Amino acid sequence: MGGEVAYLTVGEKEGCDEGKIAAAERKYSAPSVGGGGLAPPLEKVVVVGYALTSKKVKSFLQPKFEHLARIESLLGVLYVKDYELSKITIWNKGILFVAIDQSKPLSEQGPFDIVLHKLSGKEWRRVLEDYWNEHPEVTVLDPPRAIQQVHNRQSMLQDVSDLNLSDRYGKVGVPRQLVIKKDPSSIPGAVSKAGLRLPIVAKPLVAKSHELSLAYDEFSLQKLEPPLVLQEFINHGGVLFKVYIVGEAIKVVRRYSLPDVSKYELSKCTGVYHFPRVSCAAASADEADLDPRVAELPPRPLLERLAKELRRRLGLRLFNLDIIREHGTRDNYYVIDINYFPVTMCLREGDQSSLVHRDLPKAFHGSCFACLAG
Numbered sequence: 001m002g003g004e005v006a007y008l009t010v011g012e013k014e015g016c017d018e019g020k021i022a023a024a025e026r027k028y029s030a031p032s033v034g035g036g037g038l039a040p041p042l043e044k045v046v047v048v049g050y051a052l053t054s055k056k057v058k059s060f061l062q063p064k065f066e067h068l069a070r071i072e073s074l075l076g077v078l079y080v081k082d083y084e085l086s087k088i089t090i091w092n093k094g095i096l097f098v099a100i101d102q103s104k105p106l107s108e109q110g111p112f113d114i115v116l117h118k119l120s121g122k123e124w125r126r127v128l129e130d131y132w133n134e135h136p137e138v139t140v141l142d143p144p145r146a147i148q149q150v151h152n153r154q155s156m157l158q159d160v161s162d163l164n165l166s167d168r169y170g171k172v173g174v175p176r177q178l179v180i181k182k183d184p185s186s187i188p189g190a191v192s193k194a195g196l197r198l199p200i201v202a203k204p205l206v207a208k209s210h211e212l213s214l215a216y217d218e219f220s221l222q223k224l225e226p227p228l229v230l231q232e233f234i235n236h237g238g239v240l241f242k243v244y245i246v247g248e249a250i251k252v253v254r255r256y257s258l259p260d261v262s263k264y265e266l267s268k269c270t271g272v273y274h275f276p277r278v279s280c281a282a283a284s285a286d287e288a289d290l291d292p293r294v295a296e297l298p299p300r301p302l303l304e305r306l307a308k309e310l311r312r313r314l315g316l317r318l319f320n321l322d323i324i325r326e327h328g329t330r331d332n333y334y335v336i337d338i339n340y341f342p343v344t345m346c347l348r349e350g351d352q353s354s355l356v357h358r359d360l361p362k363a364f365h366g367s368c369f370a371c372l373a374g
Contacts (some may be wrong), residue, residue: 049112051100051119057121105129114139118341120151120208142340145316150338151207153229154179159313160335169302170331172323175231180224187221191230199261201231202272207339211276214258216269223272234334235260236324237294243321244342245307252297254290260327298323298333306335318338 100109102119106127115138117128125144132140150156157174167174177193180187191200202213205227214222214233224230240257245249258275310315322337 023317025298026266045096046113047098047111048114048116049097049100049110051102051115051117051124053118072229075297076231109136110136114141116141124126141188141318142316149314149339150316150319150340150373153203153205153207155337156207157311160338163306163309165306165309165312166307167302169299170318170333172302172333172335175201175234175334175336177229177231179227179229181205181227184222184224184226187224188218189225189232191221192220196230198266199233201233201258201336202228203231203300203337205229207337211274213274214261215272215273216261216266217271220270220272231336233258233261236334237291237327239290239294239324240336241298241323243298243303243307243323245311245317245319245321247311248307250300250303250307252303254295254297257324292326293330294327296325298325299331302333310338314338 086360098112099114100117102108109344111136111374115128115131117124117140127147128144132138132143157177160172161174163172176194176196178190178196180190198216198218200221202224204211213224215224219334236257238257238259239256240251242255244252261269279310306321310319318341320339320342322333324334324336326332326334326361
């Protein structure tokens with residue numbers, strides 16, 4: 001393939017270091033293989049074609065992922081670096097990641113067992129759906145129509161609301177919300193009619209932005225710019241939980257969020273406050289000295305049940321939930337946002353960030369996804 005091939009045996013597991021990896025690379029380099037050196041046999045290869053934005057490629061296929069693949073070669077992993085195409089191709093226990101060339105017809109590429117994508121636009125959806133119709137045996141992560149549901153905040157949380165999950169571990173719902181598509185002057189009346197309490201969180205209707213605004217008084221609601229989703233603000237101790245879901249694997253991290261709003265502050269504050277990027281990776285609260293009642297993670301059984309139900313209802317396998325716990329309660333939770341295949345699922349957050357790179361390959365090992373986290 002015009003690149004390097006690296007392989008280490010299970011017997012070399014102990015004491016593996018960069019020197020051994022480099023030696024293995026030299027031993028099984030393309031010239032060596034072409035000159036009679038034999039690479040160890042591979043099991044049946046699962047080919048994963050990926051079509052990602054440049055931002056996603058940089059975060060998903062970055063050096064740390066490459067290093068992980070090299071270390072995992074202890075267990076029999078083969079990885080290839082294709083310099084001519086300026087891409088990284090990873091062999092992981094019979095899994096091959098290959099970049100999809102968006103300048104060429106998808107039907108002329110492959111064959112693929114799986115297509116992993118995060119591109120937007122009607123043209124890409126049409127191309128992918130046409131390809132899927134022609135190749136129903138290919139697994140698409142994830143179906144474009146399923147992704148569209150969580151890109152629209154009007155429909156994003158509907159399945160959570162319909163689920164109305166409640167068991168001995170807690171209750172999961174969604175904040176009361178209202179969709180405003182036009183005419184800002186109508187917002188105060190619509191909010192009053194719907195019975196939403198101030199303050200109000202305003203988010204863009206199309207979930208392509210992480211911006212949000214907080215409106216403290218009725219008059220200021222007219223300053224908001226539709227189309228919007230308006231949600232009741234729920235005090236939650238200034239911390240939210242990012243629940244990353246990759247198939248059956250789940251990882252939870254704490255993030256700083258908007259601070260609580262007291263009745264006194266609500267009576268004194270007016271106006272609309274804009275927040276360009278709440279709960280981003282830089283706002284990690286995992287190492288913060290928090291009130292234990294605020295820092296306590298949601299019960300694992302509750303999250304597992306929620307994730308299982310939403311995987312089935314949404315038809316997605318790569319997504320994350322933003323969850324808050326109502327301040328002053330132990331078991332009253334709200335899902336306030338759902339994101340498909342967020343960048344921060346990748347190598348951005350220390351140990352937890354390996355979720356995608358540790359568990360995603362398990363999804364690609366064979367055609368069955370039931371054992372993704374196994």
